[in-house]
Amino acid sequence: SPSRGLGDVYKRQAAGAPTRAWSVSLGGFDTHANEASAQSLLLANVSDSVTRFLSSLKASGRASDVTVVIYSEFGRRVKANASQGTDHGTSGPVFVIGDRINGGMYGDQPSLSKLVDGDLAVTTDFRDIYASVLQNDLKSDPGQVLDGWKGRVNLLYK
Numbered sequence: 001s002p003s004r005g006l007g008d009v010y011k012r013q014a015a016g017a018p019t020r021a022w023s024v025s026l027g028g029f030d031t032h033a034n035e036a037s038a039q040s041l042l043l044a045n046v047s048d049s050v051t052r053f054l055s056s057l058k059a060s061g062r063a064s065d066v067t068v069v070i071y072s073e074f075g076r077r078v079k080a081n082a083s084q085g086t087d088h089g090t091s092g093p094v095f096v097i098g099d100r101i102n103g104g105m106y107g108d109q110p111s112l113s114k115l116v117d118g119d120l121a122v123t124t125d126f127r128d129i130y131a132s133v134l135q136n137d138l139k140s141d142p143g144q145v146l147d148g149w150k151g152r153v154n155l156l157y158k
Helices: 002-014 035-060 126-136
Strands: 068-071 094-097
Touching: 002 035, 035 068, 068 126, 094 126
Parallel strands: none
Antiparallel strands: 068 094
16 A cells, blocks of 8 residues: 555655655556546545655655655546446656645646547656656756656746
8 A cells, every 4th residue: 555655665764764766556546347436445545645644744844855756657548438447548647746846737738629549648748757857856867767868847846
């Protein structure tokens, strides 16, 4: 669960572990049937876990040291399938959260009237977001990690 994983990350971060990047995952999102209730429970789990994690960081005075990136390895189709679910699609949201990030929507809202083969059109490449976090938060060269990738998202840092 992300709660246990984020709790472990918090403990290690609070103890001063020198690790600069952590990864926590939650399975179960590969739902293709009766999706509404499963997605509701899964997203509530993510929301609660991230809220507790960020609250703990704020209480410890370390909130400005952390940027959280939440993403899915796949998007979902727009149209429901015959099993009251959706199949894999090409576009999905990415959340970048932290005390240093100015909130808001970055990139363009995908249009439901301009689908590409039944999928939302990708309006922001994930590599642009990843490169921006690598450069701004980890002070790493995104070109080395992403094979020369030049794209960036202008995340507004406080």
